[in-house]
Amino acid sequence: MKYQAGMQSVRDLPVFFRSSVILLLGLLVTTHCHAIEPGNAHLEPLRVNSLDNLGAGQFTVSGNDPYLVLAVEDQTSEDVVARDLVLAIKVNRDDNDVRDIPLEIFYRSAPSAADANAILFDPLYRIQFSIPSTSDDSAAAEDTLIRLPVSAEMLPLARQLRLDIDSCRRCSIELMAMPVLDSSGPEQNSGSQPSQDASQLDDQATSYQNLRIINGARAIPESGLDVDDSAWTLNDLQAIGAFAMVSGNDPFLVSPIIDAAIDDLAGLLIEIDAPNGNQPNFDFQLFYATEKHNFIESASSYIRVGSKADGAPLLFFVPLGFLSTQAPSVKLLKRLRLDIANPVETSEEQIWSPPKIALVSKLESANYQDLIPGQLIHNKLQRSSKRQLLIDILARFGEDIIFSIFYVLLLAGVVTITMRKFRSNQ
Amino acid sequence: MPFFAHVDLFSEYRRIFYAIDNDLILANSHRVVTYYIEMFFAGLTKLLVPIADTTFYLADPQKSTSSLQDYFLFLQDPYIYRYLFLFKLPYLLFDLAVAGIIWRFVDSPNLKRIALLLWLFNPLTLFATYIFGRFEVIGIFFLALSAYQLKLHRVWMASIWFGIALHCREINLLFTPFLLIAIIDFKDHFIKNLLVVAGCAATTGVLFLFPDWFLAKFGDINLFVDPDVNHTSGTINKLFSLGYYWFFPVVFGLAALAIYTWETGNPAGANAGHAERYVVAAAISMFVYFAFNVHSVHYAAWLVIFPILSIQFGRKVVLPFLVLFGVWVLLWLLKTDGGVFTPFLAAPLSMEFVNTGHFPTYFMRELATEDISLHRSIQIMRTLFAVAMAFFCYRLLKRSAAS
Numbered sequence: 001m002k003y004q005a006g007m008q009s010v011r012d013l014p015v016f017f018r019s020s021v022i023l024l025l026g027l028l029v030t031t032h033c034h035a036i037e038p039g040n041a042h043l044e045p046l047r048v049n050s051l052d053n054l055g056a057g058q059f060t061v062s063g064n065d066p067y068l069v070l071a072v073e074d075q076t077s078e079d080v081v082a083r084d085l086v087l088a089i090k091v092n093r094d095d096n097d098v099r100d101i102p103l104e105i106f107y108r109s110a111p112s113a114a115d116a117n118a119i120l121f122d123p124l125y126r127i128q129f130s131i132p133s134t135s136d137d138s139a140a141a142e143d144t145l146i147r148l149p150v151s152a153e154m155l156p157l158a159r160q161l162r163l164d165i166d167s168c169r170r171c172s173i174e175l176m177a178m179p180v181l182d183s184s185g186p187e188q189n190s191g192s193q194p195s196q197d198a199s200q201l202d203d204q205a206t207s208y209q210n211l212r213i214i215n216g217a218r219a220i221p222e223s224g225l226d227v228d229d230s231a232w233t234l235n236d237l238q239a240i241g242a243f244a245m246v247s248g249n250d251p252f253l254v255s256p257i258i259d260a261a262i263d264d265l266a267g268l269l270i271e272i273d274a275p276n277g278n279q280p281n282f283d284f285q286l287f288y289a290t291e292k293h294n295f296i297e298s299a300s301s302y303i304r305v306g307s308k309a310d311g312a313p314l315l316f317f318v319p320l321g322f323l324s325t326q327a328p329s330v331k332l333l334k335r336l337r338l339d340i341a342n343p344v345e346t347s348e349e350q351i352w353s354p355p356k357i358a359l360v361s362k363l364e365s366a367n368y369q370d371l372i373p374g375q376l377i378h379n380k381l382q383r384s385s386k387r388q389l390l391i392d393i394l395a396r397f398g399e400d401i402i403f404s405i406f407y408v409l410l411l412a413g414v415v416t417i418t419m420r421k422f423r424s425n426q
Numbered sequence: 427m428p429f430f431a432h433v434d435l436f437s438e439y440r441r442i443f444y445a446i447d448n449d450l451i452l453a454n455s456h457r458v459v460t461y462y463i464e465m466f467f468a469g470l471t472k473l474l475v476p477i478a479d480t481t482f483y484l485a486d487p488q489k490s491t492s493s494l495q496d497y498f499l500f501l502q503d504p505y506i507y508r509y510l511f512l513f514k515l516p517y518l519l520f521d522l523a524v525a526g527i528i529w530r531f532v533d534s535p536n537l538k539r540i541a542l543l544l545w546l547f548n549p550l551t552l553f554a555t556y557i558f559g560r561f562e563v564i565g566i567f568f569l570a571l572s573a574y575q576l577k578l579h580r581v582w583m584a585s586i587w588f589g590i591a592l593h594c595r596e597i598n599l600l601f602t603p604f605l606l607i608a609i610i611d612f613k614d615h616f617i618k619n620l621l622v623v624a625g626c627a628a629t630t631g632v633l634f635l636f637p638d639w640f641l642a643k644f645g646d647i648n649l650f651v652d653p654d655v656n657h658t659s660g661t662i663n664k665l666f667s668l669g670y671y672w673f674f675p676v677v678f679g680l681a682a683l684a685i686y687t688w689e690t691g692n693p694a695g696a697n698a699g700h701a702e703r704y705v706v707a708a709a710i711s712m713f714v715y716f717a718f719n720v721h722s723v724h725y726a727a728w729l730v731i732f733p734i735l736s737i738q739f740g741r742k743v744v745l746p747f748l749v750l751f752g753v754w755v756l757l758w759l760l761k762t763d764g765g766v767f768t769p770f771l772a773a774p775l776s777m778e779f780v781n782t783g784h785f786p787t788y789f790m791r792e793l794a795t796e797d798i799s800l801h802r803s804i805q806i807m808r809t810l811f812a813v814a815m816a817f818f819c820y821r822l823l824k825r826s827a828a829s
Binding site: 280281302304305306374375376377378383384385389392393396397399400403404407 | 428478479480481483495498499500502503504505506507508511775776777778
């Protein structure tokens with residue numbers, strides 16, 4: 001009865017009003033048809049993963065690891081040095097989602113025909129940034145145009161890009177135009193030096209947070225590379241001037257971004273002022289974030305060093321050469337985290353200095369072998385196997401060569417005596 | 427010897443070094459003979475290895491079982507092979523000493539070679555001693571020595587060595603009734619037998635109780651004892667309230683064995699000597715125990731010595747041994763965990779051997795079916811293990827004409 005009453009009430013509306021509704025509906029249909037007209041058909045990515053392609057450059061996240069692979073068009077002339085990568089997209093989020101949306105752009109040169117379907121992008125060449133959280137539509141409007149500086153080193157590579165949308169299962173993307181290289185950006189942001197410092201880009205990228213351009217990795221010079229010791233992040237440690245006092249149960253320090261190439265890395269030389277007290281030894285756990293993982297237990301080293309009677313700083317060398325020599329190898333050392341694993345108690349005696357850490361190159365590693373702690377465990381993802389495993393085992397024998405020689409002679413003696421006895425009995 | 431170990435070996439010597447470094451040598455009455463033998467070799471180790479202060483650091487002696495973290499730190503020590511060699515050196519010496527006793531115990535030249543080969547190359551004691559790194563062979567030596575003394579009719583010496591063996595492993599207490607019954611000589615007068623058995627029992631008893639009394643008087647025997655773990659009364663209550671399914675069958679089995687030990691000494695019957703009755707009863711008692719308990723892989727080392735000594739008395743044990751070895755390997759391949767019958771024990775060679783997987787994983791992935799699951803396969807192998815031991819018992823109980 002209610003339904004019939006409702007229909008009757010619609011019929012009773014004035015003709016003018018009904019006509020207006022029909023016109024509005026017609027307008028909506030027209031607008032919608034315009035959106036999917038053939039003119040937008042060029043907004044087709046080369047590849048889509050975990051995204052539902054709704055057409056007309058619109059995609060919604062449908063699974064883990066959502067990304068788009070897009071071709072990049074260079075609209076500049078060859079004599080232009082400074083260029084920007086311009087990507088016109090709009091990221092729509094759930095109304096209730098006020099978090100930053102982390103995005104990541106990998107880039108590479110156009111693959112050959114044989115590799116056209118390859119999906120691998122080098123993790124050493126990428127741009128990370130976040131679209132900031134917002135509570136109104138104004139910031140969302142800015143999101144529609146992403147302009148990122150491209151250095152000279154990046155330029156030959158930036159022919160294809162992969163856009164990853166991380167940690168946002170309810171997002172959708174609207175691709176407004178295909179990405180292009182454009183010369184309209186400020187020149188000072190492009191140059192021959194790789195951009196390692198996000199702060200250089202702040203003026204031009206105010207819309208983005210955590211902007212970080214990884215343009216390859218810093219090579220470790222033969223003399224080593226010092227980690228900036230002025231910007232460690234503390235956890236459960238209270239800064240007191242240049243020192244830090246343990247203030248909780250999980251004290252650790254996180255280094256600033258390092259982004260060093262692991263190929264030449266032999267290990268880390270660590271110097272740290274330990275608390276004076278009766279503690280006989282200090283345990284540390286060193287985590288290293290690489291391009292494949294952040295700080296995880298299975299990629300860490302556990303170190304136990306004895307305290308110094310004279311109060312001298314603890315100095316030790318943590319060999320990490322296996323990161324590049326064993327499989328699966330990694331390429332980029334992103335950051336370090338040093339946990340104080342056995343703080344005796346939260347007390348004023350537990351005062352530490354921020355560590356001084358130097359990345360030691362393989363060419364110099366022989367000078368630091370004596371500083372390797374006797375008690376050191378590598379919880380590692382890498383494994384040596386077959387020939388390398390055999391070499392490593394033999395190398396261990398060499399660590400105590402006196403005993404190894406004694407043991408071989410002992411075995412040879414026992415075998416010789418046994419053989420002689422056996423022959424004499426025959 | 428220097429290339430394999432289990433975390434238990436490190437725990438054992440960490441306690442020893444703690445006692446030495448803190449002058450607490452009178453502070454432990456647990457397996458005290460093994461403890462002092464290992465203490466001697468730990469002292470030798472201190473002379474031959476530059477030990478870092480942190481290597482055997484033990485923060486809380488009441489929680490002395492090593493964590494894997496501490497064990498792995500120990501394995502990274504540059505002198506790890508030297509440590510393992512010296513730690514196992516007493517086991518090697520006692521292993522060779524057991525071989526010497528076997529050589530003397532068995533009279534026949536051919537049989538003593540067989541006995542020696544079975545001892546030196548059996549996988550049970552080789553694994554327990556040199557791969558796992560446990561001290562079982564020390565207790566086995568004193569048990570073998572007590573059997574040898576019985577063979578020589580030196581019952582007092584036998585009871586002394588047996589009393590010492592009790593301080594090597596608690597399980598040796600199981601053999602006490604068989605030793606005392608085997609000491610009885612039916613040809614002697616009742617009073618003499620009573621005096622001898624009472625004297626031997628008193629000797630063994632005093633030796634058994636002496637360390638507790640002595641160390642309690644002059645030291646503090648609670649070292650390495652966790653006060654939070656108190657299972658004495660609970661365990662006994664559980665034993666007698668059928669909390670352990672194996673308890674009463676084991677009691678019945680051992681009671682039957684005691685009757686056997688008595689009966690075979692009768693001059694009108696088998697007329698077996700002290701040593702024969704002791705050796706055969708002790709051998710079978712272990713099989714009775716293991717028919718219901720398959721706890722730690724290295725405990726199987728206890729099974730070996732008495733059956734080998736029984737060769738002297740004409741028991742044909744080579745075939746049962748071969749069957750037992752094979753079944754034991756198969757059982758523990760299936761029943762193992764990540765840290766026992768796996769490459770984990772080769773971690774001193776390379777930490778790469780840790781977490782390399784084990785046979786049960788392979789079995790579940792490649793071989794198991796709905797009907798033959800891993801659990802069912804373990805049950806089948808346990809049954810076969812029991813069958814192998816039953817076969818062994820049959821061979822041990824069957825006296826040949828020669829004996």
